[in-house]
Amino acid sequence: xxxxxxxxxxxxxxxxxxxxxxxxxxxxxxxxxxxxxxxxxxxxxxxxxxxxxxxxxxxxxxxxxxxxxxxxxxxxxxxxxxxxxxxxxxxxxxxxxxxxxxxxxxxxxxxxxxxxxxxxxxxxxxxxxxxxxxxxxxxxxxxxxxxxxxxxxxxxxxxxxxxxxxxxxxxxxxxxxxxxxxxxxxxxxxx
Numbered sequence: 001x002x003x004x005x006x007x008x009x010x011x012x013x014x015x016x017x018x019x020x021x022x023x024x025x026x027x028x029x030x031x032x033x034x035x036x037x038x039x040x041x042x043x044x045x046x047x048x049x050x051x052x053x054x055x056x057x058x059x060x061x062x063x064x065x066x067x068x069x070x071x072x073x074x075x076x077x078x079x080x081x082x083x084x085x086x087x088x089x090x091x092x093x094x095x096x097x098x099x100x101x102x103x104x105x106x107x108x109x110x111x112x113x114x115x116x117x118x119x120x121x122x123x124x125x126x127x128x129x130x131x132x133x134x135x136x137x138x139x140x141x142x143x144x145x146x147x148x149x150x151x152x153x154x155x156x157x158x159x160x161x162x163x164x165x166x167x168x169x170x171x172x173x174x175x176x177x178x179x180x181x182x183x184x185x186x187x188x189x190x191x
Contacts (some may be wrong), residue, residue: 015175026168029057029065031188033174035181048116051103053180055188057111061064065111069127069153071179097131105131105151111158119162121170125155135165153178 033053049071050073057067086092107129115120115122131151155176168191 001184003064014168025059025061025062029055029059029067029170029190031055031057031170031186033144033180033186035174035184036126037048039183051179051181053184055109056107062116064110065113065123065188067109067123067144069105069107069109069180071103071131071151072105101134103131105129105132106145107151107153107179109153111155118167121160121162123160125154125158125166125174125176127152127155127178127180129179149178153180155180162190170182171177 001135009145031054033055034050035053036050038051050075051071052095053069053071055067055069059065075076077188082094084092084094109127111123111125113121113123131149133147133149136187155174157176158172158174160172162168162172169187169189171185171187173186174180175182176184
């Protein structure tokens with residue numbers, strides 16, 4: 001049994017080191033992504049249209065990246081609040097307010113790539129950051145609110161497919177959970 005485990009570890013090490021061989025080593029990457037079913041949709045119970053994420057990554061070594069995400073989301077519908085206030089003299093006044101709720105987050109990211117080829121990069125990532133949600137207060141619709149939350153994102157599987165003469169333009173996708181969404185599509189440039 002020990003021999004089988006040792007052979008499996010050696011074969012895995014060889015395959016991973018072979019997957020890391022690549023002549024092109026771009027250190028910087030910028031991309032723009034659109035994700036669906038984001039974490040703020042679920043926590044804040046607001047029907048958002050999805051989220052946009054701008055991302056900058058710096059490749060420290062061939063398999064390890066550090067960077068930052070900026071995420072913003074727009075709601076799919078306008079929120080309307082109607083209420084009536086009664087006064088001591090028996091009169092009342094009706095109020096109507098409408099507003100779109102918004103979400104904005106910034107989060108550092110760590111990325112671990114396990115395949116680095118000339119035409120493809122496969123990776124997993126972890127982000128943790130701070131988000132702000134603005135809108136109307138449900139308990140008191142006459143007042144606006146600003147809520148702040150700690151947000152995170154785990155990318156279980158992500159991939160970039162490099163195109164162009166120098167393979168420095170890429171398109172790809174990510175599957176995970178968090179503020180980027182359950183599934184996100186992205187495009188970008190590496191240099």
